[in-house]
Amino acid sequence: MPDISSKPPLTLRLCQPRGFCAGVDRAIQIVVLALKKYGAPVYVRHEIVHNRYVVEGLQNLGAVFIEELDEIPDEHHDCPVVFSAHGVPKSVPADAQARNLFYLDATCPLVSKVHKQAMRHQRLGRHILLIGHAGHPEVIGTMGQLPEGAVTLIETEADVAAFQPQDPEALGFVTQTTLSVEDTAGLIRALQARFPAIMAPSAESICYATTNRQEAVKETAAGADLFLVVGAPNSSNSKRLVEVAERAGAKMSLLVQRASEIPWDDIGQISTLGLSAGASAPEIIVDEIIDAFRARFDVTVDLAVTATETENFPVMSALRDVELTASDMAFVNGTV
Structure with a gap:
């Protein structure tokens, strides 16, 4: 050298x-707090956030990462299972309840907001167009909030051109929270040009x-x-x-x-x-x-x-009685 x-x-x-971000911070906090309150193991369905360093750090603390709930052994059905920050289809908490599992939902509140926006479109009789990437956990979770066929995924302008709605006057769109702002703006313009009556979500979807x-x-x-x-x-x-x-x-x-x-x-x-x-x-x-x-x-x-972020998303009430030490907070904040 x-x-x-x-x-x-x-x-x-x-x-x-x-x-x-605040959603990631909250999700990691939930796993750490659950481990402190309930002890290991705490199961986590899917990577809590998409980062190997974070996942391995939580594994070292006693978290066990799984893809599906049937991977939890029968003898551990009293252990908590945490759903990732990306959100899950409604079928997942329903499955957890059917298995008598105790679950903690770490879905980012801004992802939950998109779920609510999509459900609002449906309540108002609209077919939902979801701008996002096929196969991403957030997209799977958002589409899974509604009955099959209620949502059409839009990834490209070619998808916009190919989409044939039953009623072009009854459409609404939402977006994945983590998209390119510019790309998404282009897709929205294409949708609005082809379907002038399409309704936007009540608030910005990209976080x-x-x-x-x-x-x-x-x-x-x-x-x-x-x-x-x-x-x-x-x-x-x-x-x-x-x-x-x-x-x-x-x-x-x-x-x-x-x-x-x-x-x-x-x-x-x-x-x-x-x-x-x-x-x-x-x-x-x-x-x-x-x-x-x-x-x-x-x-x-x-x-x-370029900006100062002050957002803070509190954890669920079941974990608010647990205190984090300085070393816990350093891990949650990503500085160790």
Whole structure:
């Protein structure tokens, strides 16, 4: 490793806000609080958030991750099971009740809001168009709030063109919370142009954290030789940040889960680096990546603040009697 006098200079544009959002913070808190109150194991259906570091940390505390409720052994039916932040179809809590399982629903309140918006459309006699990505847990959960056939998934403008409604005067749309703001706006324009009577949700569906992180990336990406987004490959909001950075002018934009994934041999000579993190990526990995660049460059950090987030989503009443220690909170906040 070269000594500091030979390190090339690097300006690191660090996005703020970045990383954990209030919904992710709440979901992780729920698992930690459940472990403290009820002891291990606590079962978690699907990754609580899309981040391997977080999942492995909770596994070390005693969480057991499953995909379906029938994976819970009979002798553990008195153990709590937590539903992930992405939301679940109505069939999942119904199945839990049928199995006499005690469940805690960690669905992000902003995802729950989309569920309510979709159900409101149905109550008013509208067919629902859901703008989102097929197979994503949030999309599966939202579609699962309503009877089969009540929702049509729209991913592209080709889907808009191909859709043939029974009644074009009775349509409503909602969106996945973690989409590209620009892409979604284009799809909404296409829907409104083809179906002028289509009704929007009563409030914005894309969540504040997704919007804020995309805006921060837009502000910092132009002229960056490399833009790194910390996040998992199955994290929708993280992948959208990579796309936003490319569109905003970064010469190269990459998604990495850890510093070990940085392709040093491929990035070439760089003088300006942009750095952000998806809403489920802990700050400790951001620090790890900054340290990796400090080892190779003479780094100057330029903090780019575009918004201040004060949102806080409280956990359910069943867990509010449990206190978290300072070390618990450091884990929940993603700093250890």
